[in-house]
Amino acid sequence: YCAVKARHLYDVSNSPLSDIEIGAMPCAYGTALNLLVRAQVDPHDQALITGASGGVGLAAVQLARLRGASVTAVTSPAKAQSVLAAGATSVLGRDEKPQIGGYSVVIDVAGGAAFNALLEALQPGGRLATAGAIAGPLVETDLRTVYLKDLTIFGCTYQPEAVFAELVDLIRRDSVRPLVSKTYALRDIALAQADFASKRYPGKLVLIP
Numbered sequence: 001y002c003a004v005k006a007r008h009l010y011d012v013s014n015s016p017l018s019d020i021e022i023g024a025m026p027c028a029y030g031t032a033l034n035l036l037v038r039a040q041v042d043p044h045d046q047a048l049i050t051g052a053s054g055g056v057g058l059a060a061v062q063l064a065r066l067r068g069a070s071v072t073a074v075t076s077p078a079k080a081q082s083v084l085a086a087g088a089t090s091v092l093g094r095d096e097k098p099q100i101g102g103y104s105v106v107i108d109v110a111g112g113a114a115f116n117a118l119l120e121a122l123q124p125g126g127r128l129a130t131a132g133a134i135a136g137p138l139v140e141t142d143l144r145t146v147y148l149k150d151l152t153i154f155g156c157t158y159q160p161e162a163v164f165a166e167l168v169d170l171i172r173r174d175s176v177r178p179l180v181s182k183t184y185a186l187r188d189i190a191l192a193q194a195d196f197a198s199k200r201y202p203g204k205l206v207l208i209p
Contacts, residue, residue: 043068
């Protein structure tokens with residue numbers, strides 16, 4: 001049992017989602033939703049989303065489509081079908097360069113050497129929101145790309161209460177369901193960690209205590 005202050009609790013008991021699906025949502029989908037809210041993604045956007053087969057990236061694909069945006073997802077060929085099934089309009093391989101000036105918004109959870117190409121992919125006045133650096137935390141960027149194109153860059157970690165409340169509303173209304181590739185008993189946590197590190201599975205891996 002656990003006791004917490006009532007103001008920190010949200011009732012999802014009437015959600016049609018399973019406990020496993022609900023458990024897979026707060027961290028990944030909360031992070032993804034915050035990225036989209038900060039970048040003000042709407043139906044007019046052409047969005048480019050990196051790391052699109054991972055927990056946060058796949059959530060961002062689903063939530064961006066729910067907001068009406070057109071989504072190009074960056075992923076490996078082996079996971080392309082899962083990403084398309086989640087709502088991506090098209091996919092790019094990780095080694096492919098996105099079209100210069102082809103997107104109004106970029107949602108980046110990867111970082112690394114491709115970061116400057118993401119800025120170049122933005123239209124004038126475009127926005128980039130970032131919340132990850134799995135491909136590398138240090139990036140090389142031409143600042144002229146940022147100021148000559150009037151770009152806005154959002155660093156996203158803190159989630160306002162309103163963002164999490166919006167996520168809870170999506171859970172209650174069954175507006176989006178997470179892709180849970182595999183579940184594990186708690187005693188198999190070492191196997192779960194190995195599977196996670198292998199990057200073989202799209203979406204979420206869930207431990208069941």
